[in-house]
Amino acid sequence: MTVDAARDPSPAARPARPAIVDADIHNTWPEPAALDSYLPERWRRLRARLGERLHPGAQYPRLNPAAARTDAWPPDGGLPGSNLDLMRDQLLDRWSIEHGILNPLLEAGELLNLEYGAAFARAVNDWQVAEWLEPEPRLRASITVPYEDAPLAVAEIERRGGDRRFVQVLLASRTLEPLGRRRYWPMYAAAEAADLPIGIHFGGAGGFPTTAAGLPSFYFEEHAGMATVFQDQLTSLVFEGVFERFPRLRVVLIEGGFAWLLPLMWRLDRTWGMLREELPHVTRPPSDTIRERVFLTTQPIEEPPQPQLLARLLDRMDMDAHLLFATDYPHWDFDAPDRALPGVLGGARRDRLLRGNARALYRFG
């Protein structure tokens, strides 16, 4: 098959749109060797000899190659998400993105060699500054950290914390232990001190199966199960007392949707009442804490057959100020800014989701 016309149907015909904040964009290298010049010689040599040795679990076929929209492969032959010009054309310019947050899903946190993971994270963040943040002022970035070793992660948070173009610390939803466990607390202290939210993005590999039931046959079982891993991580953070210990910490759950949260809050509140003796360090009803400290990106948005059900759910959830619109560009389950939020989410609510909440959380403006 050949395609011999413009990639994008009549972009010039589109009217100007109000600005949008995109809370989840995936930048990557055109090919892995592009990171080499940001790595010290010692690690560059090791990388050439051994490559990346990772915790197992994440190497999974996706719906499409590179998990990408099939129209997002750049003409230069690089990976989707590696070409800033195409990102401008398909996302930033096309939808008037005021700020977009880069969450590179490069495997610093999954590397078994922890010192290499730390060097890899530093290289990814240097690469983000040089190749994304410097040339494109609309972009902001998350700090990549080797999150399975808290002291190494803290060093990287402290190194980047003063650059306000870095707006959060990026963890993955699959980790060696639940994220409320104390081995991770130094990262939360550092993030709180730097006034940065902790972002937890779907994916990662802690060496465990990709669903709580085991390794599934099909990719879509993993995709449909993204809510459950976020439920487990959020429950861990709440019941371990992380929010009591770090009273200014804010957590963003990225790429898990949000409609699952309301029934979880019902259950956590009931459990809290019953298990107070086991959890005396949890001093408030979990839903109070979650409504104050937890944020969620919308993508991949739940699409009930009757869109008004989504509006009714949000009425009950009472977290309108905590939902952040995200596209997930360039991945296949992209949410389009003008189409993903149904019309029933209108007026001030829509305005908050598309821009206001992210501006406030990430201190834009």
Add this chain to the structure above:
Amino acid sequence: MRQHVLGPIDEFPPGSRRIVELEGRSIGVFNVDGRLYALRNRCPHQGAPLCLGPVAPLVTAPCPGSYVAERAEVIRCPWHGWEFQLSDGRSWVDPEGTRVRAYPVEVRGGQVLIQMR
């Protein structure tokens, strides 16, 4: 019905796909093994450029473990993977409610013609 001439058939060889602009609309024109199809290049779900997606036979399964590649060609949306029949624009997931406009195309006197509604 308004008829447009898209060009000589040798500009639409088997295996080709062209995106054309007609009456302000982006339309994909396909030649699959000599059969011509034309679809609106806009997915009814979230507005993706549908006609940039892969074209393949529809795979069905009368029961788990038994897979059949149907003759009917479908195009798969480059974003969310929804499948639409090239012949009539009906989606597999919701044939009545979720459709993309399909336009009649034919060859006459060596020219490819499309009928717009």
